[in-house]
Amino acid sequence: MRSRYQIEITDESTGSVFLPNELEVKTALYHIAFGTISIDAKFRQQQDNRQKITISKDIAEKIKFPDMKIPLHLFIQDETLMIGPLIGIFTSGFTPFPMRPVGERTMFFAKLLSVSKNIGALPFLFGEKHINWEHGTINGLFYHLDGWKSIEVPIPNVIYDRLPNRKSERQEEQRQVKARLQSEYLIPWYNPGFFNKLDINERLQQEESILQYLPETQPFTSFSAIERMLADYGHVYIKPINGSLGLGIHQVIYDKHEHAYYCRYRDYKTDSNKLRKFPTLEALMTHVFAGKKLNRLLVQQGIHLLRKVQRPIDFRVHTNKDENGNWNVTAIAGKIAGTGSVTTHVKNGGEVKSINEIFEDKNEQVQAVDKLEKAAIALSKAIDEQIEGIIGEIGFDLGLDREGNVWLFEANSKPGRSIFNHPQLKDFDLLTRKLSLSFSIYLTEQMMASPEELFK
Structure with missing residues (x-):
């Protein structure tokens, strides 16, 4: 069972826990637990109608319970009353x-x-x-x-x-x-580890239901492989396999009329966006990626994205598991690329926009949100199934192409929160924070009732 009560500490008794009369307990209780400390206690009913749990001071000291005036959940299992959960953020x-x-x-x-x-x-x-x-x-x-x-x-x-x-x-x-x-x-230790982009892509290939969202993504192997993808898609993105924050992303474009190759990227020495032209792909790779280990790069299909004011748009979609262990979409924001930028990151001149700022037409807005939410939930479930460990939140970078198809660019196990600086996204900020901790309630309950389910 799960319920929530204010906990108070009393000097009037020793070794005792007083339960409110409304709390129905179907088994005898002999132990009280807080965190990983469990001790014996005498359980009694409150003498009045107070809807609180009262514990004697000596019990509070033994279980190291800090009196912070916060109503807590109760978990009852195997003759033990646990108050909490106590969540360590590492x-x-x-x-x-x-x-x-x-x-x-x-x-x-x-x-x-x-x-x-x-x-x-x-x-x-x-x-x-x-x-x-x-x-x-x-x-x-x-x-x-x-x-x-x-x-x-x-x-x-x-x-x-x-x-x-x-x-x-x-x-x-x-x-x-x-x-x-x-x-x-x-x-239970949740959200362990940063995702490896190539590993995520390879694992998701096992899930037929979400293949429609996956752009072709390959490890760098040869110039000829990039040439083939350029012939198929017109442009590709070259990214670090373990990159984050949009760092190190390059867009390579082949202009078949000029028979020339263009590379768009962020020059961090001058803090500016660059677009350079090369006669061959080999010349481009030699100059732009000089000194870089090519075996740490991946090549991803370019997508012709929706645009606003002639600049590409992608979407950050947050998903969180709730106190019942179910996936929820908790935030959606649009991101417009900066002028000449290869990414939509704010540091590269990108702008965060609310969905209603992106789509002025209400029907377009509803259709886009529906597609993005459906994709994000399906991708969350697939990643949850394919990746080891306990996952409680994911931040997706998704794209919508000109035909309205959804594409996965990246999945982030520890998503950044810069989108929440937008004034219209404050409620989403609160919701994502609440659910990132509420998930611990589900994990605590599962750990008490059926730990084998968490660690299978």
Whole structure:
């Protein structure tokens, strides 16, 4: 069963937990748990009509329960009442500054943790140095009314992976923490790992239902393979297999009238968009990709996208699993490429637009949203099926071509949030934050009732 109550602490009793009369418990209770700490307790009914859970002070101290005045969910299983969930948000890059514990990312995490009252959970931030392995506790960073506070709590029920980049993810310390917490505590760890573009594409090829959304994508093997794709599609994109934020993306165009090759890309030395012309593909690759390891690149079919003010448009679509473990579309935004830019990223001059700014015609808007939502849910389910680990959120870069077909350009396991700076997308910002933590309620429930389903 699942319900939600305010928890209060009392000095008037010892070793006791008082339950509201309205709470129907179908089994005898002998233990109370918070995070991964479980102790014996005496369970009694409230003497009045208070709709709260009251625990004695000694119980609160033993289970290391912080009194933060947040209504929490109750989970009952095997004679145990668990209050929570306690969510550990794992990241790196901590600073010694109490007001800015994770530097420029502090505001993002403050906003993320601030939804705790809305969802009925206790989230906190931590890294490998905050763990006390000997005592099975963590000195977690909580964001509450008066700012950041370090509180010792148990190892959590669930861990949400928010490592900031691939470099931090590859560090041996981070890998060891994850392996130890999962092996010693069997904790559900969701959103582990950044996606590899080529790996995602190859796995999705196994799912017939979503093949229609996949542009041809190949690892770089030879110039002749690129020539063949240019002949088929007119232009291609060359991308780093493990890239992110639109970095390192090049558009290669073949002009059959001039018999010339053009390359559009971002020059980060001059912070400007470039368009260069070459007589041959070999000359283009030699000049533009000098010093780069070609075996770390992929080549993707070019799509003739919808345009606005003569600039290509793509769409960022966020999906999240909710407290019932179901996929939801939680945000859709349009992105218009900057003048001369190969991508729609804001740093390259791109602009974020709401859907109604992109489609002035209401019928076109409804049709586009319907197609994008249908594709995003189908792709989320397929990735969930094909990728190891527990996935709770995905950010998709999708395109609509001139015929109205949807195309997948990228799937991001840790999507950026720059679209939410748009004033019309604030509600989506809140919804994505709420659901990214609400999913932990489902994981906690599953972990208590049928852990084999989570780790099969």
